[in-house]
Amino acid sequence: MIDPRLLRDDPERVRAAQAKRGLSDEVVDLALAADTARRQAIAAYEEKRAAQKQLGALIPKATGDEKQALLAQTKTLSGEVKDAEAARVAAEAAWDAAIRAIPNPAADEAPAGGEDDYVVLETIGTRPEFDFEPRDHVELGQMLGAIDLERGAKVSGSRFYFFTGIGARLHRALVNMAMDLAADNGFIEVVPPSLVKPRAMEGTGFLGQAADDVYRIEGQDLYLVGTSEVPMAAFHSDEILDAAALPLRYAAYSPCFRKEAGSHGKDTRGIFRVHWFDKVEMFVYTTLEESYAEHQRLLAWEKEFMDKLELHYRVIDVAAGDLGLSAQRKFDCEAWIASQGRFRELTSTSNCTDFQSRRLDTRTRVEGDTVPVATLNGTLCSTNRPIIALLETHQQADGSVRVPQALQPYLGGLEVLKPLS
Incomplete structure (x- = not known):
């Protein structure tokens, strides 16, 4: 608050x-x-x-x-x-x-307005060009034996899927590459619970404007998290953190669950907007004064991961009206999706300043006084959207997909994903 x-x-x-x-x-x-x-x-x-x-x-x-x-x-x-x-x-x-009920006041630098009023800060890489008719990730996933949407719908319903074969290996490779990048930069690895009490969900602002998108376990006082930001924000609740230990940086890997309320008719094809996905989330506790520089660092690590995937992408400064309740400022990295002919969000990073820590009573000592810390979060890698961007960006005429050099060691040296037949 x-x-x-x-x-x-x-x-x-x-x-x-x-x-x-x-x-x-x-x-x-x-x-x-x-x-x-x-x-x-x-x-x-x-x-x-x-x-x-x-x-x-x-x-x-x-x-x-x-x-x-x-x-x-x-x-x-x-x-x-x-x-x-x-x-x-x-x-x-x-x-x-x-x-x-009052959202975190947006930063002075954040653009005013709504979803379409973002400001493009930079565009990186070269837009892929093809001398053949490019396929979308659904067709490529079927050819590679990587994504099974039909059985996902049969087993769990719409907006569910199976990663199979090379798709499952690609999922694991992306997670491992993201966790290694985080570890190399001093993050503490965490596997948090995916079920949390109401205080954790409310404390991060997800029972406000985003409540309709949250799964609640009927008959129990528990919620399925839509991001590991939730358990990580509550991780140090009701604690006074040692100022000398800040910043505390965590990289949390967990499944995420979202109802996708209000998305009826949007992105119904494929795995872009789904009810479940896995994600590596960066979460940081630091001082309010240092949070602004830390926000830029989180963005830099996200860009490093996008660069490793050799994607064409842009960074946008999200407009105030499109910020979540807790965010003071947010940057999105949007990759070019060839089949859609537009940029789509792959990662985001938010500075929540002391908004969440006031709700969850997480403090530190400054000159003898206890003050709220600042919290920041940033998606290093979700597993569904990067796979979409990878398949569509690096596809070849025969349906095979080139593997970015940085990802090859995580796939046993594999340089090309080949169709099954």
Whole structure:
């Protein structure tokens, strides 16, 4: 959640941030009113409690009728204290809900607007050109015996699939290459749980605007994660981190599950938009001051991975209205998908500043004071979309696919993926 001091001291800045995202500033008014009501409820409760303590101190010294009168007064005041406490608890809950509804204010550098208002920061590599009619990843996957969509749908339904044969090997190779890149840069490898409690999901902002895209386990207080950002953000919840140990960098490999709510009719062919995929996610804890430079480092590692795959891609600065609840700024790396004739997102990295850590109570000590840390996340490799880009970018006329040099050692030296027949 945002720093409450920002709301109290500079509400106009929060209103401007809402406008930049294309959102109503009604939440600002609601939060300010809730803050006032909370303060008043706390003051009223403390006043009643003080009166109760003063009255309690008089009773042992009183006798006779005076004591009886004080006891009767105490009984009445006790009821008033309970009512004031209930009002305080309700007011604090209303305040908490109101402040949590306000997204992280976007960075000044982030473009204003919605999904189509991104800014292209750079374009890297050469767009693939073919002297034959290029195939899409579905046809190539079938020819290579790499992707089985028909049996995926039979077993699990639409937007599911099997990686088979060389597809399964390619999946494993991508994960291993990503984890090696992370390890070489000092990341701690993690295999986190894919089921989390509500606090972890809510603490990362995924039970707000993204709630419809989350799978909940019926009858249990557990959610399937859509990214290992969720368990990693909660990993150090309720802890005070040693400032000397920062930044703490983790590379987490996990399956991810998404309902893809609102995507009806979008990307229905192939494995671009699916309900399950595996992913290597970078997650960092650092100081707020250092988070901006760390964000650039995460982007650089993502670009390094894209370069290893020899892809044509661009980096975009995502517009404020297309940021998630927690993100202050986000960069996407979008690869050229030949069959679609456009760039599509493969990776993204977000600076969530101290938004998630305030919700999850993750702090560090600075000059004797405890302050929230900053959290950042970045996809190093999902397993479905890079396979799409690889197959379509490096395809050859006979349906074979050239293996990028950096990936060859992870496929036993294989230089070309060949059709089955």
